[in-house]
Amino acid sequence: MYLFVLVYFPEVQFPLTFCYKETISERNRNMIKFFLMVNKQGQTRLSRYYEHVEIQKRTMLETEVIKNCLSRSKEQCSFIEYKDFKLVYRQYAALFIVVGINETENEMAVYELIHNFVEVLDKYFSRVSELDIMFNLDRVHIILDEMVLNGCIVETNKNRILAPLLVLDKMAES
């Protein structure tokens, strides 16, 4: 017969696994999780999420993200480990562009993607400003959608990115 004995709570309960956990992210699951433009005052000027996030959480996330970026100095690197993903950010005047990516996405490639995006905006708005982005939200969205779809980089050629917008503008003029 199996004996069972009533015991105290043992205070040294040896864990069955003594291991140091390192996050193993599934290789190659690289993608962009969100794309944000936030100014120094913390006002969001553009937000695009490629995974569903509740609106309340969005506001919180955006606030935290910008806080993180603002607290950093020029000597610090442009990549921030944040929760279970990474932020890649660049600052243009008072505007921060922050992209949330998976562990495995190529940081440098995303870092330059941001610049490419800004150059496209510059080309379209001829020297883009924060106001351009505010007043032309729909157009900025079109540009971004041409460049990033479903979290993947889809087009990097400036002329082709702008092609649908030029069609749109031509139609509006006529």
Next chain:
Amino acid sequence: MPAVSKGDGMRGLAVFISDIRNCKSKEAEIKRINKELANIRSKFKGDKALDGYSKKKYVCKLLFIFLLGHDIDFGHMEAVNLLSSNKYTEKQIGYLFISVLVNSNSELIRLINNAIKNDLASRNPTFMCLALHCIANVGSREMAEAFASEVPRVLVAGDTMDSVKQSAALCLLRLYKTSPDLVPMGEWTSRVVHLLNDQHMGVVTAAVSLITCLCKKNPDDFKTCVSLAVSRLSRIVSSASTDLQDYTYYFVPAPWLSVKLLRLLQCYPPPEDAAVKGRLVECLETILNKAQEPPKSKKVQHSNAKNAILFEAISLIIHYDSEPNLLVRACNQLGQFLQHRETNLRYLALESMCTLASSEFSHEAVKTHIETVINALKTERDVSVRQRAADLLYAMCDRTNAKQIVSEMLSYLETADYSIREEIVLKVAILAEKYAVDYSWYVDTILNLIRIAGDYVSEEVWYRVIQIVINRDDVQGYAAKTVFEALQAPACHENMVKVGGYILGEFGNLIAGDPRSSPLVQFNLLHSKFHLCSVATRALLLSAYIKFINLFPETKATIQDVLRSDSQIRNADVELQQRAVEYLKLSSIASTDVLATVLEEMPPFPERESSILAKLKKKKGPGAGSELDEGKKESGAELNGGVEPTASTAVSPEGWGLMPGSGGGDRTPGFYPSRVGATGNLLVDVFSDSASAAPGLAPATEDNFLRFVCKNNGVLFENQLLQIGVKSEFRQNLGRMYLFYGNKTSVQFQSFTPTVTYPGELQSHILLNIQTKAVDPLVEGGAQVQQVLNIECLSDFTLTPLLNIKFRYGGALQNITLKLPITLNKFFQATEMLSQDFFQRWKQLSQPQQEAQKIFKANHPMDSEVTKAKLLGFGCALLDKVDPNPENYVGAGIIQTKSLQVGCLLRLEPNAQAQMYRLTLRTSREPVSRHLCGLLAEQF
């Protein structure tokens, strides 16, 4: 003002945005927004049909408001209407609104699907793109059902425009991710692979993403993509292609596409075809060469784009882990970056080198950079870079440099950011153990850890040092001496006290010869920390004291005085009080022989092929030559998943000082017979029960449950695998139940999860509240684990909470559900009363619904002693001389719940001749009467 608005500026929208900008305060902004929302709502609700332009304008405003962080709960219908507009601008806004605001389970999906269907059929490429973008962004199951067969067709059709192909590729990717079952592989798959050859770079860019995803699930179907990707990459890298169009970015040809192609190749092993492989190696060499060439542009964009490709190429080289030449070149390149003035590059180089360190070909090369990395740990201004440096040191650590690395990490720990301290502590602990050449170094390191960062030293770490000290007799004396010295510090961390208490309690005798650490000095030192410690630590110290009595009889009187003091023996904490009482008793009753047996030194912990311990043991033996390789391999394994998160590193859950054999089985359940003695009767009771508990499942379970209505302890369940014992106590409306899960087999149970579930009315937790903690998911063969339930009865309840136990035994999932023996009568408080009072109350409860009665046949022999015991066990008081018939039983009690008390009277009339009983219950609440009557009637 709206001059900044491009194209067909919507004046109203521009005015609104300007207004928002001019708002001086958040309140003003919210006010303005609310006003606008009301306006839009009334416009949408109004009788006048809105034209497309107005709808577009309002939907745009809603989008802007949403961006500002306000939830939008209307306007979806208007957006859907815009989808069917013929004007591109209106359609585009509609799609934008939907892809930003509609989540995949919206009810509107069907309407949206209709619009998409029309646009896909329109043959107008801009419309098709919009529709495909929308699917790619929303991607619900319903969409997958509607379009999963259509999209692949669009993708591979010969006449599809390039831009549409791009959208279709990513759209298909989304559908495949959300509903892979709906996307049938087929003839189109081979044609998708050939998109890598498409002359249009944009199409290739989109297709690579799709193929990367598809090939992971179906590697064989997409195997041909390797050679295609290599040739594409080769053409880009060598700038041989003339089809680069505008895809050159600051003199770097197609950087993003190159990165993606290199990533795709990481889904496969190195190409088998020698020609393909040769071409690829050539590519990788070219990429490495280019890093050394003078830049074609001074712009940072140029070098960034180049380096993006370089890092991805290095990832691929590491992934292949088969080209020593490339691995070493990669390492040298990264070594250059370690000293680069750009922080971004230093960060990425550290990160990338971390994976290089695990390759046997480049491990040595990585090690040559140790000074630079240590310097980075000390001087980098950015915590994330320092963190990477710490990771790299951990990864490059082996026997040759362990002491240096551990000491650097320890000194870094003193100033380390709080956010990464715990991680550093774990890393140091692992390295110290893994590469321990002598155990005294290991002990020193761990004690240093506790001293420097005690708060961040998790239980595992200090458990571990104790395990090792107990198992290694060559280090015990040193450990005792060291903890004794460490405890001299005026303020030392509680974890230090724990380790100190444990080690001195076991091995204090090894240093007792020195008058500076005589038994009494040791005891006084420990006891000086006692009052500052938490209950758990104090409990451990009490155990250390009783061990002292055995080790050093001369301390007995002093320790007994301490145990006897009011602050111990009358401590408000039950655990401490009980220990004090029992230890005191043990030390005064037991003979020295018994004491010596009971308080014997802890036997070594079982070393179950622990990779860490096995490593240490091997250290002692010869063959140091092979050691190094071994070490490297292991550090590689660790990078991929820590120190084997399996049972291999497991050490059985054993407690010191307390606990007779929680390990069960082979371990002597030493130390603590007083506890066993105290519960001796209970055990007998338990065993008599378990003998009758049939191993069969369901029917026996119900029987067993009924047995617990009138008693609190025993075996609740038993089969061939598992035994569950219960011990419980109830007071007023509170109860505590101890469940003991015994693994009867010699095999480990995995994923062992007992959960309490609540049927019906109990779900709301307003009647009954049970709190419990999860138990360890692994139960070793022969071991027993314990779970405590704290129970609070809030109101009267009739249903029974259930206990569900799931675990894996061998490969099979076991699932057992039992009724928990928590019934309303457990909260009975017996009430004595005189005959007169009884009858008066009996009459007060004379309404028909207050009474419940049952007449039933006896199931057990009608023994009056047993009946009495059962009634008492049921919880009420038995009242003598109340009923005129002495054969009858009369009882009274009060059910205590948090919200109300229910008075309860009962009468049981046996009829020996007929072998029948009549049971009558009267309480102030009808359901209680019925429920208790039903429960009790089952008992006789």
